[in-house]
Amino acid sequence: MRTDFGDLVIDRAIVHVVPQRKRADPDEPIPLSEAPCNLNDAVRTALQARLRSVLAATGREVIEDPDSRSALPDRVHSFLSGEINLVDVSVELVHLLRNSQSGVNSAGLLLVAEAHLGHQLSLLIVKLEQETGMQATETFVDGLRTFDMKYLADLLFTEKSKIHKVALFPEDGIGDERIEGWAADRQLSGKMAVFFLERFLGCRQKNEPREVTRRFHDVTTEWINSYIADPDIRINYVMATLAELQSPAPSLDPVEFAQRHLDLLHRDAFIEHLQQSELPCRTFDKDIHHLETRLNNMRVCFASGVFIVAPVDAIGDQQVLALEDQGDGTTSVTITGTVTTATAYAPPGGRRRSQSREPSHHSQVENHESAPSANE
Structure with a gap:
């Protein structure tokens, strides 16, 4: 999937004011737009630039959740298939948004736009928050209600961005059973509010954070050990991977x-x-739940079958564990510390017998073997 949205172009846009949903009066009428906004070149250019930036920075691939009760995927499919026009789909979406929100969600604006992503017809959905004390100006075009986009630009392009949530669904993302696209939530630093992603969009993230984080770790360490020959560089890269994940x-x-x-x-x-391993090469949400017990230690293996398991901090401390390239394909390992115990080793799940020894004050161990493998 793409990593930028530089070819996103807005063709027509409709803006609705979405009042705060009051629990005591959930059926409060919504002042619906009946015609597209007047998008002049300056507003269109500035709006496109802002939305391209938001999607590139915080956009995540999303896919329709088959267990969701939201009607939005069906509405997106109908619009991109030409079964419903922009005005009608925007009206349905504003009601879906209002119903998906609770009383804690503030009033705001919903922008629904017909757009193109490259050559693909797309539906763009943007949830906006208005500046305190400001309201979009209601006006009429050919007798139809709309909201003045020139005034709306004053709300969008302040120092504090008021674009909070964005969804984009291209034509090539619709299928017989599911829709796919992108969504971004500026308020949650890449993650998305449940009401927006699940209740309103009826989607879930395509790349589940725990799984994609685990796979990034596994695929990256696999590449390091198969592609990098220099043992020092290999260990540095593994340490950088562990530090990044932690x-x-x-x-x-x-x-x-x-x-x-x-x-x-x-x-x-x-x-x-990464691409060959079908991992996303753009920003993904990190979740190390499946990796927590694997990130604190590093295992360095030698061709002889000897291996060292040590805390990452120890491997980075030359006074504790030093690895020196001998220049002939072998590596010298020097461990400096106080010996506390010695045990027989068995693979995970096996039985171990311990032999206690009196701790010595200082010991050094050296092993000259082929370049280490930094498999975890």
Whole structure:
């Protein structure tokens, strides 16, 4: 899937005011637009630029959830199939949005636009929040109610962006059973509010965060061990992978990861390997739930069958565990520390017998073997 939206073009747009849903009066009438806005070139250009940026930065691939009760996927399918026009689909969507929200969601605007993504007809849905004290100006065109887009531009293009939620569904994303597209939630740093993603859009993320995070770890370490020959570089790359996954950042951009941590000559091969492994090469939400027990330690294996399991911090500390390339395809490992115990080793699930020894004050172990493999 694409990583930018530079060819997104808005053809026509309709804006509806969405009042706050009051629990005591859920059927409060909505002042519906009956005609598209007057989009002048300046407003269209600025709006397209802002939406392209939002989708590129925080957009996530979404797919229709077959268990959802939302009618939105059917409405999107009907519009992109030519069965319903822009005005009518926008009216249905504003009611769906209102019903999916609770009393805590503030009043705002819903922009529904006929757009093109490249050559693909698309439906663009944008939830906006108005500036305090401002309201879109109601006007009439040929006797039909609409809202003045020139005034709306004042709400959109302030220093504080008021574009909060976006969804984009292209024509090539509709199928007999499901629709696919992109969604972005500016308020949750890449993740999406449940009411917006599930209740309103009737979708789920195509790349489930826990699974895609686990696969990024596995595929990246596989590439490092199969493509990188230098043992020092190999270990540095694995350590960078573990550090990136453990960082507090809520998302991970593989291209940015490659630019920050990989040598220039290795970046293209890494991205190509991700693509061949069917992993997203654009930002995804990170969830290390399946990896937590695997990120604290690194296992370094040698051709002889000898291996070392050590905390990542220890491998990065030359005074504790030092690996030195001997220049002939072998590596010297020096471990400095106090010996506390020695145990017989069995594979996971096997039985172990322990032999306690009196701790010594200082010991060093060296092993000269072929270059290590940084498999976790």
